[in-house]
Amino acid sequence: MKLQLALDRLSWDRCFQLTEDVQESIDIIEIGTGVIKEYGMAIVREMRKRYPHHIILADMKICDAGKHEAAQAFEAGADIATVMAFAPQATIIETLETARSLQKEMMVDLLGVTEPQLVQELVQLGVTFVGLHLGKDQQKQQQIGSELFDLVEGLSVRTAVAGGVTLKSLPDIIAYQPNVIIVGSGLTKAEDPHTMAKQFKEEITRNV
Numbered sequence: 001m002k003l004q005l006a007l008d009r010l011s012w013d014r015c016f017q018l019t020e021d022v023q024e025s026i027d028i029i030e031i032g033t034g035v036i037k038e039y040g041m042a043i044v045r046e047m048r049k050r051y052p053h054h055i056i057l058a059d060m061k062i063c064d065a066g067k068h069e070a071a072q073a074f075e076a077g078a079d080i081a082t083v084m085a086f087a088p089q090a091t092i093i094e095t096l097e098t099a100r101s102l103q104k105e106m107m108v109d110l111l112g113v114t115e116p117q118l119v120q121e122l123v124q125l126g127v128t129f130v131g132l133h134l135g136k137d138q139q140k141q142q143q144i145g146s147e148l149f150d151l152v153e154g155l156s157v158r159t160a161v162a163g164g165v166t167l168k169s170l171p172d173i174i175a176y177q178p179n180v181i182i183v184g185s186g187l188t189k190a191e192d193p194h195t196m197a198k199q200f201k202e203e204i205t206r207n208v
């Protein structure tokens with residue numbers, strides 16, 4: 001089970017300070033959608049340069065122009081890029097083919113998906129990795145619950161889980177055995193991100 005740091009709503013300098021602070025404890029560095037909108041592929045390129053041994057995920061949240069946008073992320077140095085589950089099948093297929101041709105990977109973000117049928121269709125399309133995601137705005141009313149994991153019940157697909165994960169909620173999430181746990185605010189807003197990341201990593205290591 002891998003730990004992913006999500007860099008969202010941060011300045012360029014803060015992204016690098018935080019990453020440096022927690023880098024020993026994390027496996028994947030996610031450059032968040034808002035950060036990409038602010039700084040473009042330049043921040044993906046710089047992250048790749050500074051952290052050659054970490055996995056880098058560009059949270060592109062692609063919903064059209066799949067080939068072009070996936071290639072942008074991969075050519076900048078990302079190992080994984082994201083595409084939205086609600087995107088047209090043609091877009092999802094374009095991103096999967098682009099990833100395959102460059103030996104990279106797509107994660108399909110299930111934000112807003114409530115029907116397991118759609119996830120089954122995605123798997124039939126060749127999707128092998130999905131993000132179970134409770135969005136920032138949804139987090140005001142809800143917490144991550146079993147309904148997210150029900151979406152992939154019985155399917156052969158790797159999972160990442162995201163949406164307000166904290167040290168307190170971590171054991172309940174680990175119980176579902178996702179492949180990746182994504183933590184944004186739980187680290188970026190921590191008083192001491194270095195120690196907090198170590199605690200996340202220890203808890204994950206202890207429970208797998």
Ligand SMILES: O=C(CO)[C@H](O)[C@H](O)COP(=O)(O)O
Nearest residue numbers: 006162163164165183184185
């Ligand atoms: O993809 C995202 C937002 O779209 C975030 O990266 C993800 O939700 C993790 O952040 P947080 O732990 O703060 O919810």
